[in-house]
Amino acid sequence: MDPLSALITLTNFVLIPAFAYGSQLALGALGITLIYSILRFSHFAHGDIMAFGTMVVIYTTWALQSAGITGGGVLPTALMAIPVGIAAMVVYLLVVDRLVYRYFRQVKAKPLIFVMASLGVMFVTNGLTRLFIGTSERRFEDGQRFIFSVREFREWSGLAEGLALRSAQAITILAALLVMLALFWFLTRTKSGKSMRAYSDNEDLALLSGINPERVVVITWVIVAALVVTAGTLYGLDKGFRPINYFQLLLPMFAAAIVGGLGSPIGAIVGGYVVAFSEMGITYAWRRFFSHMLPEGMAPDGMMQLLPVDYKFAVTFAILVIVLIFRPTGIFRGKSI
Amino acid sequence: MADPYLIGEDMTGGYGGADILHDCTISVERGEIAVIVGPNGAGKSTAMKAVFGMLQLREGRVRLDGADISHLSPQARVRAGMGFVPQTGNIFPSMTVEENLEMGAFIRDDDISETREQVFDLFPILRDKRRQAAGELSGGQRQQVAVGRALMTKPKVLMLDEPTAGVSPIVMDELFDRIIEVARTGIPILMVEQNARQALEIADKGFVMVQGRNRYTDTGKALLADPDVRKSFLGG
Numbered sequence: 001m002d003p004l005s006a007l008i009t010l011t012n013f014v015l016i017p018a019f020a021y022g023s024q025l026a027l028g029a030l031g032i033t034l035i036y037s038i039l040r041f042s043h044f045a046h047g048d049i050m051a052f053g054t055m056v057v058i059y060t061t062w063a064l065q066s067a068g069i070t071g072g073g074v075l076p077t078a079l080m081a082i083p084v085g086i087a088a089m090v091v092y093l094l095v096v097d098r099l100v101y102r103y104f105r106q107v108k109a110k111p112l113i114f115v116m117a118s119l120g121v122m123f124v125t126n127g128l129t130r131l132f133i134g135t136s137e138r139r140f141e142d143g144q145r146f147i148f149s150v151r152e153f154r155e156w157s158g159l160a161e162g163l164a165l166r167s168a169q170a171i172t173i174l175a176a177l178l179v180m181l182a183l184f185w186f187l188t189r190t191k192s193g194k195s196m197r198a199y200s201d202n203e204d205l206a207l208l209s210g211i212n213p214e215r216v217v218v219i220t221w222v223i224v225a226a227l228v229v230t231a232g233t234l235y236g237l238d239k240g241f242r243p244i245n246y247f248q249l250l251l252p253m254f255a256a257a258i259v260g261g262l263g264s265p266i267g268a269i270v271g272g273y274v275v276a277f278s279e280m281g282i283t284y285a286w287r288r289f290f291s292h293m294l295p296e297g298m299a300p301d302g303m304m305q306l307l308p309v310d311y312k313f314a315v316t317f318a319i320l321v322i323v324l325i326f327r328p329t330g331i332f333r334g335k336s337i
Numbered sequence: 338m339a340d341p342y343l344i345g346e347d348m349t350g351g352y353g354g355a356d357i358l359h360d361c362t363i364s365v366e367r368g369e370i371a372v373i374v375g376p377n378g379a380g381k382s383t384a385m386k387a388v389f390g391m392l393q394l395r396e397g398r399v400r401l402d403g404a405d406i407s408h409l410s411p412q413a414r415v416r417a418g419m420g421f422v423p424q425t426g427n428i429f430p431s432m433t434v435e436e437n438l439e440m441g442a443f444i445r446d447d448d449i450s451e452t453r454e455q456v457f458d459l460f461p462i463l464r465d466k467r468r469q470a471a472g473e474l475s476g477g478q479r480q481q482v483a484v485g486r487a488l489m490t491k492p493k494v495l496m497l498d499e500p501t502a503g504v505s506p507i508v509m510d511e512l513f514d515r516i517i518e519v520a521r522t523g524i525p526i527l528m529v530e531q532n533a534r535q536a537l538e539i540a541d542k543g544f545v546m547v548q549g550r551n552r553y554t555d556t557g558k559a560l561l562a563d564p565d566v567r568k569s570f571l572g573g
Binding site: 191194195197198200201202204205206207208209210211 | 411412415416421423426427428429430431432436439440441443444486
């Protein structure tokens with residue numbers, strides 16, 4: 001029996017990857033929840049907007065690299081490209097809002113119509129991304145790959161089991177934390193942030209109080225652009241960039257937002273981690289963990305894997321269904337859908 | 338005779354479709370409380386909304402301090418000095434009491450702490466609960482938040498749409514006391530009330546409306562003493 005080895009295995013294969021993945025989902029879900037509470041519709045273009053923004057970051061990264069400007073071999077160059085990606089996406093989202101959503105706001109269209117419109121935006125954005133950068137996988141990660149590798153950890157600790165922390169994972173977790181803190185500071189401490197919450201709470205009274213809804217909408221898109229580009233870049237650094245993967249992120253991101261409670265920022269974050277840890281936990285082969293945890297001779301024969309990794313979206317779907325049946329408002333009592 | 342501070346004069350109109358108000362006049366004088374009472378569906382709230390610009394008037398006009406404001410949007414009327422507390426949905430439930438007051442003062446760019454202190458002095462319970470989400474408060478406390486929010490713009494006239502709807506009789510008495518206190522600070526108050534008797538007791542002026550028309554208009558005391566009004570609207 002060797003609980004320490006078991007814990008290290010678990011940390012290496014489940015906890016760290018899930019924590020990083022959960023952070024990426026949380027940032028995405030925050031955007032979804034903000035759009036839902038301010039513009040009052042489910043933003044189906046979220047995954048493809050994320051892909052498009054990440055594409056801008058990749059092009060900028062390549063340009064920086066060829067100009068000889070890099071992260072000095074330590075940090076990924078892409079981090080410097082994020083502001084450019086955010087700026088581009090602010091413009092893109094505001095133009096889309098002007099061309100598409102504003103009209104539906106003016107005619108006070110039903111939420112379902114907004115959803116369909118965002119579906120259209122999704123297809124167009126997806127097409128643009130594929131037109132520019134193609135559908136194949138792109139890696140744009142550079143700089144130091146590991147904070148510490150499996151071998152370094154073994155040598156340092158003298159243990160049999162290895163533990164690695166990739167730079168992309170550490171950066172993801174740290175960056176996500178900073179972005180979340182900044183967002184919460186904005187929402188609870190600034191007048192603009194409070195006016196967003198007020199508008200989300202009670203649209204009519206916000207109008208009556210002199211809050212300009214169009215301004216609130218613009219601020220929302222700017223924040224969404226920042227969240228989406230950051231999340232997309234972190235995901236790409238961690239797992240590589242393929243547009244189809246970003247489209248598929250839509251399901252876990254929505255699941256995260258709904259599980260946490262649509263409209264609740266805290267809920268989006270918690271939901272992100274719930275979805276990530278469930279996906280990882282259920283598709284992980286627990287055999288090694290249990291062979292360490294159980295007494296000699298009781299080690300399991302099978303893989304102890306509940307579902308193959310290919311079925312990770314089934315996990316997300318199951319969580320979504322369970323939440324919608326038993327607690328439709330989510331963990332933090334968001335708006336019921 | 339001097340013009341009333343706020344007057345909706347000969348108002349006719351509705352929410353599109355048939356007219357709800359017919360030649361209806363509502364007004365409030367400086368330093369007074371005016372109350373609109375009447376049976377259900379008489380158009381009391383509609384009359385108040387008309388004064389606030391929330392429905393299109395076909396005829397008639399609204400004047401504030403002598404100036405015609407008939408063409409102004411509700412938001413512009415807030416800037417012009419009118420405070421309005423809707424009957425429902427009058428707070429930001431997920432925000433704290435303090436944030437509710439802050440949002441009330443959204444159009445102000447100057448220091449609002451003094452006004453906030455005045456509101457807290459008027460409604461001491463709000464000072465105790467300033468960090469609590471307004472949606473978690475009791476019905477009476479919520480109404481205080483709602484009135485407090487409207488006071489944050491330092492309005493020159495305050496309009497309340499059934500401030501005591503859905504609260505217990507004890508809380509209702511307390512709310513009326515608070516409203517009198519607000520009036521004593523010099524802000525004229527125009528309000529719609531279901532509880533006609535209590536409302537007329539504190540009113541300087543009462544408007545009894547029936548089917549979108551003025552039926553009786555007099556001082557609160559006179560209306561309470563009028564046998565016709567008593568029989569028809571106050572239950573004898």
